[in-house]
Amino acid sequence: MESSSDHATYAIDGSESLPSIDDGSDWTSADSNSMRTDSDSALGGSSLRSSTMSLQSSAYENLEENGRTYHRRGNYHLPNDDIEKDRLDLQHALFILTFHNNLYLAPIGDNPQRVLDLATRTGIWAIDFAQLHPSAAVIGTDLSPIQPEFVPPNCTFEIDDAEDEWTFRYKFDYIHGRALGTCFKDPGSVVAKAFDALQPGGYLELQDAIMPMQYVGEIPVSSFLYRWNCHVVESSTMAQRPWTNVKHYPEYFIAAGFEEIRAKKFFWPSNTWPKGEYLKHLSVYFQKDLMDGLEGLSMKLFTNFLGWTKEQVQEFLVGVRKDLQDRSIHAYIEISVVYGKKPDEPLEVHSD
Numbered sequence: 001m002e003s004s005s006d007h008a009t010y011a012i013d014g015s016e017s018l019p020s021i022d023d024g025s026d027w028t029s030a031d032s033n034s035m036r037t038d039s040d041s042a043l044g045g046s047s048l049r050s051s052t053m054s055l056q057s058s059a060y061e062n063l064e065e066n067g068r069t070y071h072r073r074g075n076y077h078l079p080n081d082d083i084e085k086d087r088l089d090l091q092h093a094l095f096i097l098t099f100h101n102n103l104y105l106a107p108i109g110d111n112p113q114r115v116l117d118l119a120t121r122t123g124i125w126a127i128d129f130a131q132l133h134p135s136a137a138v139i140g141t142d143l144s145p146i147q148p149e150f151v152p153p154n155c156t157f158e159i160d161d162a163e164d165e166w167t168f169r170y171k172f173d174y175i176h177g178r179a180l181g182t183c184f185k186d187p188g189s190v191v192a193k194a195f196d197a198l199q200p201g202g203y204l205e206l207q208d209a210i211m212p213m214q215y216v217g218e219i220p221v222s223s224f225l226y227r228w229n230c231h232v233v234e235s236s237t238m239a240q241r242p243w244t245n246v247k248h249y250p251e252y253f254i255a256a257g258f259e260e261i262r263a264k265k266f267f268w269p270s271n272t273w274p275k276g277e278y279l280k281h282l283s284v285y286f287q288k289d290l291m292d293g294l295e296g297l298s299m300k301l302f303t304n305f306l307g308w309t310k311e312q313v314q315e316f317l318v319g320v321r322k323d324l325q326d327r328s329i330h331a332y333i334e335i336s337v338v339y340g341k342k343p344d345e346p347l348e349v350h351s352d
């Protein structure tokens with residue numbers, strides 16, 4: 001299917017079907033015991049993470065607020081503490097399960113040489129990628145120095161603000177960014193910087209959730225879950241980092257000059273309400289991801305921008321957690337993967 005924006009086109013293909021409601025015949029297949037623990041490698045191989053040590057965060061100033069810690073600049077509204085790190089490692093497994101055991105979807109070939117994982121957080125994607133491609137030099141960048149110390153020799157981490165000028169000394173074959181919809185004031189400019197930082201023929205791939213959540217059938221407008229989504233959209237917009245930007249990714253790719261742009265859709269249901277083992281399995285992970293993440297996702301935004309107290313946030317989230325377990329609420333979040341290629345260098349034409 002072709003879609004268009006500003007006269008340029010991108011292809012929507014390889015997407016999963018929208019979830020449909022389980023009528024009861026398909027109920028048993030989700031098994032919460034089948035969920036891997038966060039110390040397992042999401043790729044099924046041996047993970048280095050269980051034996052790793054965190055960098056000493058005391059060497060860097062954090063901001064403490066309402067019992068959570070944040071990067072000191074305060075522009076990024078999610079915490080950088082252990083609860084959030086554990087959630088993101090679980091979410092890493094969820095992404096890989098969603099992509100049918102793949103770390104990435106762009107056609108980068110078997111031999112990428114220079115790879116950047118933008119805003120890497122715990123570095124788990126960069127580490128898995130480095131293990132999968134020993135010939136590649138992988139750099140993970142982030143605001144917060146919370147990556148492990150012992151990593152594969154072809155994986156390094158750097159502290160870097162992706163919204164500042166990019167000063168890498170070489171160009172990349174592949175740049176990956178995941179779950180960054182909460183991060184940037186101007187995501188289009190980050191996509192443009194990535195374009196400049198790629199070799200001709202290199203790929204950028206962004207994997208992200210589109211907020212707000214959607215529903216099959218009736219929209220439960222009075223539910224806590226629906227209202228939570230509205231509050232997140234409102235407060236992140238007030239914070240000038242709207243969490244709704246992900247749907248514009250294809251436009252940013254087109255504006256930056258990418259070609260062969262592909263957009264794929266996947267779905268994470270709130271619980272086991274949809275038909276099918278694949279979706280039920282994803283829902284078990286996604287529910288845990290949200291249950292563990294709700295406080296970190298909401299606390300800074302709701303207290304700083306909506307004027308709520310810590311206690312008001314916590315009380316409201318009790319209702320959201322209940323709704324997440326309610327199988328009569330058919331909620332899901334759309335996961336978008338967009339990738340595109342920087343055009344190859346034109347062949348030199350000799351006129352003699």
Ligand SMILES: C[S@@+](CC[C@H](N)C(=O)[O-])C[C@H]1O[C@@H](n2cnc3c(N)ncnc32)[C@H](O)[C@@H]1O
Nearest residue numbers: 076088119120121142143161162163178179183
């Ligand atoms: C939701 S986490 C996703 C982490 C990782 N990509 C993953 O999928 O596990 C977002 C990350 O973006 C980082 N971040 C936010 N703003 C940033 C910026 N301007 N430059 C670099 N990293 C940033 C945060 O520190 C955080 O680690």
